[in-house]
Amino acid sequence: MKALLGLLRKEVYHILRDRRTLVVIILLPVVQVVIFGYAIRTDVEHVRLAIVDPAPDATTLAIRNRFEAAGVFRTVAVLPRMDGLEPLFERGAAQGAVVFEPGLAEKLARGLPAQILIVSDATEPNTGSIVQAYAAAVVQQYSRELGAPRRAGIRIVPTVRMRFNPTRQSSNLFVPGLMAFVLTIISSLMTAISLTREKETGTMEALLVSPLRPWQIIVGKVTPYLVVGFVSVIGVILEARLIFHVPLRGSVALLLFEGLLFILVSLSLGILISARTSSQRVAMMGALIGTMLPTMLLSGFIFPLESMPAPLRAISYVVPARWFVLVARGIMLKGIGLAYLWPATLVLIAMALLLLTASTRSFHERLES
Amino acid sequence: MTTPADDAVAVDRVSKNFGSTVALADVSFSVQRAERFGFIGPDGAGKTTLFRILATLMAPDQGRARVLGRDVVSDLWTLRARIGYMPGRFSLYPDLSVDENLRFFASVFGTTIEREYQQIAPIYSQLEPFRDRRAAALSGGMKQKLALCCALVHRPEILFLDEPTTGVDAVSRREFWDLLDTFKQSGMTILVSTPYMDEANRCDRVALMQGGRILAIDTPQAIADSFDRPLFAIRASDRYRALKALREWPHTHSVYPFGETLHYADKRTDVPADRIATEMLAFLSSHGFDDASVERTAPTVEDSFIARMGAPEGVRAA
């Protein structure tokens, strides 16, 4: 126990004394939040659309056909009432919805203003704004064709409402992704670097030759980064809440628990990387390519997964950050709990167990020859 | 009488390869308790690999090694608490201070500086003035002393020092050996490796190593004395030409630069030394080296090393 405390104390000294790295650890999340405060736009295809049509008539059917024909949307459900919409969004089955009012054709015929409601899931602001834009275009086009040549003054008024993210701020969205990114840097990169640094200075030899067991060395090395990772996560959440007013609708405890799982996964990856390398430079490259790039590109953090080619989407299933981002978005923006998030949580638990075992095994009690 | 089981170190036919590189080839030796045993040889001789095996950091491919009566492979966890090891690179944390480094290594072994003060006092007293200085800012000699202190802080029964004096200036080297002398009476066994031939004399016994093999094991004096012919030191103002000339002399067994002089050994074993000297002087002056002098000299460990290496072309005349 004393040995473990000694290890921890030493590691804290390392972290506190390496000023440049310390500044990076502290400033990185702050700066990232600001940078990603601006949305990153991308094109979207195959948006999953739900339609609420209480009383189908000629007009609603015509508009529905146009949505189908636009090539951007795929109708996943046609519902008679608004009630059925909520679960679809929560499961992620629908990304947008078109809601017709009953008797639309009749209102139009009598020259009364008719309403069409367009709902989008703004937990994905890119997708959300595109749904809005396309849907409005489709409806307006139809209304022009219908109304302009014949009966002037009769219009379709599309009312737009956002769900979950009513202010449409993309910052709401990137915060979960950013948490994944920051945790990856601190857990994977820092762990890999700090372990390989011990190899470079030759101190790993001295640690190995001592009565410390490999698990003690790992726990001693990794715990401080776990703490630092946790603190960063809390920092990012606070900053996001205070500056960008990002909501936190779900359970904080659940979010922190999922964060812990993700940190464990990332730390294990860091240990695995360091086991295969003996220089800090190689470890940095390994962490960059092996963990940071996938977290940036394949987690849905910046680029929507649904607009990715199938092979990349397939790869994204083994990227831990994908699952964490999914879970964190669910908790923060939708306020949903384990009832919906258990599959992704299970994936994270499985990944953590697998990688922790693999990384402990990769850490030998002797020098590799 | 000591039995092999009482030896501090017993190595039996150990081999170790890295890919196609032979690091150790069939090495056997034993070291007695309280002995100071030196391994002397150039880079690549296998010293570091041998020390890593003895310090339980590597398993041999073949053969067995026992330290303090225990097997270095199967008993590694019992051994690790009882041995001290100072790796070739000093193995310190540059961003920690002298005291922090020492405290850390003490804590790793479940002890404290205060409890072990008696043991480390001779070295720690020299380090104490800089206890708050970061290890990175220490001179080479001080780093070396701190590394030794860290390897000693848990009161090991045996100490493995892998090239502790490499890259350290002559003053610090000498001080380091003087420090090791202070542990003599405590009965600690010390194994030390070095590329410097002149450090052989600070050991009770030495093993000469080359290419993964042990060329000889004995006391430094006995190794030097094993040089089997009279050895002469030749001085001439133009060393290089004198060397070239002597290579052409039919009686030359070996001739090579040695400090300010050339060391010469004759092929003929049945000719008295003073006659060889006279003949050589005549030969040198006939080649224009009028200022040359020849005198009999005592062979050193280095001369023996060269003789045992089986000199390749150049050093030994054909």
Add this chain to the structure above:
Amino acid sequence: MNEAPAIVVRDLTRKFGGFTAVDRITFEVHAGEVFGFLGANGAGKTTAIRMLTALLAPTSGQAMVAGHDVYREAEQIKCDIGYMSQRFSLYEDLTVRENIRLYGGIYDLTDRQIHDRTTRMLAQLGLEHAADQFVRAIPLGWRQKLAFSVALLHEPKIVFLDEPTSGVDPITRRQFWELIYEAAARGTTVLVTTHYLDEAEYCDRISIMVAGRIAAIGTPGELKKKFDASSIDEIFVRLARPAAASEARK
């Protein structure tokens, strides 16, 4: 020695802030001499060598290297000197031949010169068979001899060697010294820095730096007589130990 001295140093000084690393040193190195430049860690050896190789401007004093002024003629000095250190000398991931070609190119030799000198050098070292092997694949001893020959490729007037033989076996070390003697016999001046004090005895003359000054200079024989010592090591320890003790207290 009727030629002009290869290196002339007068009151050469270098300060870093308030710290005087090199303190008014004065000495000469003759052409074709093997000169040992010794000193403890931190005695100012490295700073002095950097000034002589025109990598660092002196604070005051004069120095002429191969007839060129270190203040004004840094470029000429760099063409006239060769440098080999234990740490950096050859690129391990290039072949022997590629290394030679690279250095030939750096010193602006013609293709003809590079070709001729490569052939000659490889023959002299007995390395023809290894010409197309990667440097990392050849033994350390050969590597050091090759590095020395490469440092001489552009036929410099002076060659600086930094701990050239550390860690090699005693036979390779002697072969290395024979290469040095041979270069000196051809008129190249050799300046060697080393921690290896018995190596100092292989030099024609040596200087010992202590705390920024030259504390002793002469042939190894002269110094041993003067200090009534049996080895340079003994002299060195006697001169450097008090300085080391006070340096440590800073």
